Amino acid sequence: MASSNKTPTINDVARVAGVSKKTVSRVINRSALIKKDTREKIEAVIADLGYVPNPQARALALRRNFLLGLLHDNPNAQTVLNFQEGVLDAIRTTEFALVVRPVDRHSPKMLDDIRHFLEQQRLYGVLILPPISENDELAALCREMGCGYVRMGSAMLDDEEHVVASNDREMVESAVDYLVESGHRKIGLIKGPEGFRSAYERAEGFMGAMLKHGLEVAPRAIAQGTYRFDSGVVAAGELLDSKDRPTAIFCSNDEMAAGALHAARQRDIHVPRDLSIIGFDDSPIAAHIWPPLTTVGWPIREMGKAAALKLVAPADEAAQRARFPAQLVKRLSVARPAVEN
Amino acid sequence: MASSNKTPTINDVARVAGVSKKTVSRVINRSALIKKDTREKIEAVIADLGYVPNPQARALALRRNFLLGLLHDNPNAQTVLNFQEGVLDAIRTTEFALVVRPVDRHSPKMLDDIRHFLEQQRLYGVLILPPISENDELAALCREMGCGYVRMGSAMLDDEEHVVASNDREMVESAVDYLVESGHRKIGLIKGPEGFRSAYERAEGFMGAMLKHGLEVAPRAIAQGTYRFDSGVVAAGELLDSKDRPTAIFCSNDEMAAGALHAARQRDIHVPRDLSIIGFDDSPIAAHIWPPLTTVGWPIREMGKAAALKLVAPADEAAQRARFPAQLVKRLSVARPAVEN
DNA sequence: CTGAAAGCGCTTACAG
DNA sequence: CTGAAAGCGCTTACAG
Numbered sequence: 001m002a003s004s005n006k007t008p009t010i011n012d013v014a015r016v017a018g019v020s021k022k023t024v025s026r027v028i029n030r031s032a033l034i035k036k037d038t039r040e041k042i043e044a045v046i047a048d049l050g051y052v053p054n055p056q057a058r059a060l061a062l063r064r065n066f067l068l069g070l071l072h073d074n075p076n077a078q079t080v081l082n083f084q085e086g087v088l089d090a091i092r093t094t095e096f097a098l099v100v101r102p103v104d105r106h107s108p109k110m111l112d113d114i115r116h117f118l119e120q121q122r123l124y125g126v127l128i129l130p131p132i133s134e135n136d137e138l139a140a141l142c143r144e145m146g147c148g149y150v151r152m153g154s155a156m157l158d159d160e161e162h163v164v165a166s167n168d169r170e171m172v173e174s175a176v177d178y179l180v181e182s183g184h185r186k187i188g189l190i191k192g193p194e195g196f197r198s199a200y201e202r203a204e205g206f207m208g209a210m211l212k213h214g215l216e217v218a219p220r221a222i223a224q225g226t227y228r229f230d231s232g233v234v235a236a237g238e239l240l241d242s243k244d245r246p247t248a249i250f251c252s253n254d255e256m257a258a259g260a261l262h263a264a265r266q267r268d269i270h271v272p273r274d275l276s277i278i279g280f281d282d283s284p285i286a287a288h289i290w291p292p293l294t295t296v297g298w299p300i301r302e303m304g305k306a307a308a309l310k311l312v313a314p315a316d317e318a319a320q321r322a323r324f325p326a327q328l329v330k331r332l333s334v335a336r337p338a339v340e341n
Numbered sequence: 342m343a344s345s346n347k348t349p350t351i352n353d354v355a356r357v358a359g360v361s362k363k364t365v366s367r368v369i370n371r372s373a374l375i376k377k378d379t380r381e382k383i384e385a386v387i388a389d390l391g392y393v394p395n396p397q398a399r400a401l402a403l404r405r406n407f408l409l410g411l412l413h414d415n416p417n418a419q420t421v422l423n424f425q426e427g428v429l430d431a432i433r434t435t436e437f438a439l440v441v442r443p444v445d446r447h448s449p450k451m452l453d454d455i456r457h458f459l460e461q462q463r464l465y466g467v468l469i470l471p472p473i474s475e476n477d478e479l480a481a482l483c484r485e486m487g488c489g490y491v492r493m494g495s496a497m498l499d500d501e502e503h504v505v506a507s508n509d510r511e512m513v514e515s516a517v518d519y520l521v522e523s524g525h526r527k528i529g530l531i532k533g534p535e536g537f538r539s540a541y542e543r544a545e546g547f548m549g550a551m552l553k554h555g556l557e558v559a560p561r562a563i564a565q566g567t568y569r570f571d572s573g574v575v576a577a578g579e580l581l582d583s584k585d586r587p588t589a590i591f592c593s594n595d596e597m598a599a600g601a602l603h604a605a606r607q608r609d610i611h612v613p614r615d616l617s618i619i620g621f622d623d624s625p626i627a628a629h630i631w632p633p634l635t636t637v638g639w640p641i642r643e644m645g646k647a648a649a650l651k652l653v654a655p656a657d658e659a660a661q662r663a664r665f666p667a668q669l670v671k672r673l674s675v676a677r678p679a680v681e682n
Numbered sequence: 683c684t685g686a687a688a689g690c691g692c693t694t695a696c697a698g
Numbered sequence: 699c700t701g702a703a704a705g706c707g708c709t710t711a712c713a714g
Contacts, residue, residue: 007460009707020685025709033683052461056400057707060690065397067438077422077625088443097408097462099438102429119348120393121438229629258629265631284418288570288599289630290606350691361701366693374699398691401706 008049017045028053055095065122066095068311071114071138072129073105076255078283079300083129083152086304096124096312105132111141118145125149125311127304133157134197150307154198160322161310164303168198168280171296171326172205172250173212175278178294178328179248180213183336184276188221188239188246190232190256199227202252202280221246225256232259240267240275247275247337254279254286257293257333272335282329291332298326349390358386369394396436406463407436409652412455412479413470414446417596419624420641424470424493427645437465437653446473452482459486466490466652468645474498475538491648495539501663502651505644509539509621512637512667513546513591514553516619519635519669520589521554524677525617529562529580529587531573531597540568543593543621562587566597573600581608581616588678589617595627598634598674613676623670632673639667 010028014021019042026034027042045051059065068087072080087098101117103110110132118126118141125148132138133151139158142149151157154168179187189206192199210217220242223235232251239246240263251257257279261271269275271291279286282297302324309319351369355362360383367375368383386392400406409428413421428439442458444451451473459467459482466489473479474492480499483490492498495509520528530547533540551558561583564576573592580587581604592598598620602612610616612632620627623638643665650660 011707021708022685022710023683026684029709035683038683052457054401054707055461056397056404056406056463057690058709059397060395060401060692061707061709063397063690067440077418080422081418084441085443088441095461097440097442097458099408099440100425100429101438102426116393117438120396120436122397229625255629262629262631284570285626285629288596288603288626290603352691362691363693363701364699367700370693376699379699395691398706399693401708402691402693404706 008051010051010053012049013042013045013051016049017042053095059122063122065124067097067099067121067123068308069117069121069123069126070098070100070129071103071126071132072100073103073132075129075131076253076281076283079281080129082300083127083304083307086301086306087127087308089301090305090308091312094312096308099123103132111137114138115141115145118142118147123147127307127311128152130154130198131196148311150310152303152307154201156322157197160320161314163322164307164310164324165322166298166303166324166326168201168296168326169205169208171298171328172202172280173209174328175250175280175294175296176206176209176213178330179250179276179278179334180209180215182248182276182334184246184248185215186221186244186246186248187215187217188223188249189217190223190225190235190239190249190251190260192252192256193226194224196227199252206250218244220244225252225259227253227255229255229259232256233263234259236260236263237266240264240269248334249275249277251277251279254281254283254293254295257295258285258289261289261293261333272333273338276334276337278334286329287331294331294334295329296326297329299324349392351392351394353390354383354386354392357390358383394436400463404463406465408438408440408462408464409649410458410462410464410467411439411441411470412444412467412473413441414444414473416470416472417594417622417624420622421470423641424468424645424648427642427647428468428649430642431646431649432653435653437649439649440464444473452478455479456482456486459483459488464488468648468652469493471495471539472537489652491651493644493648495542497663498538501661502655504663505648505651505665506663507639507644507665507667509542509637509667510546510549512639512669513543513621514550515669516591516621516635516637517547517550517554519671520591520617520619520675521550521556523589523617523675525587525589526556527562527585527587527589528556528558529564529590530558531564531566531576531580531590531592531601533593533597534567535565537568540593547591559585561585566593566600568594568596570596570600573597574604575600577601577604578607581605581610587616589619589675592618592620595620595622595624595634595636598636599626599630602630602634602674613674614679617675617678619675627670628672635672635675636670637667638670640665 010021128151223238225231225235279295282295286293286295351362354365469492564579566572566576620636627634627636
């Protein structure tokens, strides 16, 4: 070691290798314009010295940080965390780091806050989780600021390079198919909140499937929810108290399905004997309530990984994928209806 | 505006204000060595120009990034997210950002990985969540690298400036007190995993309380869990199948309590009529299972905020706090035992 | 394919 | 209390 025990810089590498630091910079940045011999010599010195390029210096010179941002607002905690894990899978061995930024969808200053955040942190790119991923103004802001972005959604919200999407609509169709195969004909729906694309997609999937099976959906068989547990209790209550109550309910997410289970229990309606329930998300609660919930699970971690790769390694094969099929997870909350109807 | 539409730099501010950039730097860094008039003039120019110091440049010059790291391994998703929210509460209006880093407690390379991460990112400081917060080698590593750190824990793991702690032991005592007041005398314990300080504290709290009440704890009234749902099912099964089964079980976390509920249901043991259950964490599942779980809740978000403040604003009053009392959340999973025993 | 010079936007001693 | 010079560790045109 020529220098002391300080961490080595590009200058140390250049000196030891007997080249200019520009040349070292070229191997760091994987420039093609470099002779193989030179590259190998420099790589050896880098390994020998244990040199790691200083990201702060690169960030300053490049006017760009090696930071990915995760923008999210109030989604399911497990979803956020699984997504984070996926992102980390993609960047763990790179120089990138992940910065998280919860935002407030209801604040009128949200876009300004995000603008300021992007301006200040000079992020390499951002990953946007639903529901704010559905905000087209936000995507436009990212483009305007020269910040890469990938949106996670329930449908193809943008070009393939800017989206990782699940197929919610199809999945709800297959959930309804399953209920119909199990003998249900009076099937209720608890919708997610207005303005959420996922809620829309799931409701559309439901209506489409019912139509396909020639089944009627009475207005009283549809209730509005907010994706929160409490709204599931209330909405299911409405369905269960209506005359001619459904023998099965599709809930647009697991939280509301858990609420529906409470509503049934309060009325001494046994699940699944007297009522079948299907949720959506396959969040941990689905497996931990009683009866364990039949639901739709999507590969969130993989989606997070692919989303990050779209930003940091767009040429990578795994970065090409934009569609991520969800699948039905059968547990114990669905049974044949006690009385065929 | 003197310059074009580029974002203004410290030079622009200096020029417009008619001072040297060093002086501008002084007001940015809140140096005391500056005349009030000068400061106010410069502050006016800063506001006028909409100047924001470039964090990358500061990071390079200071050899220190304005980034806080969140190190965690496999804890409850909601805990991580709530903690993140708290941290963001503390740094939202500052130049700091939060970088997340899940780590693998079981990897032999964990400390090396973290060392490399700290070296590369030059973090301002890290926030460490349990269980890895209990790793003293990790804390030593942070000190060695000159990286600030704050550990979250179930007990005072370190000096006050390096800890935000809950009082798990006391809280479990009061949970047991509550069971005893409700008439229970045969109370079982499902422990958390070996090597977790929180598991130890909770078990100690349990044993201490039982001793205080002069109640015996038979070996068959204690079962080992892992903090996972499935382990709760198994452990509760053991307790419920033992002769002279308990009328109440304290579970060292909510996941296992949910598992215990399953075990009871499988045996047609009604909760709370035939069996009372108390959990720990007050995670969302606690309120969403049936019956809603009596549990111990701790102020995670506040702890996150205080932890971040200890790093970024140690003089702040809220940064002084190191102890955060949890409290018993009474719901429906506890009742008087059907038969006094 | 390689290099010398200038620059990214700040801060740090050192003077005064 | 304020400033001129040098430096943090990289990259970017521009030459050659």
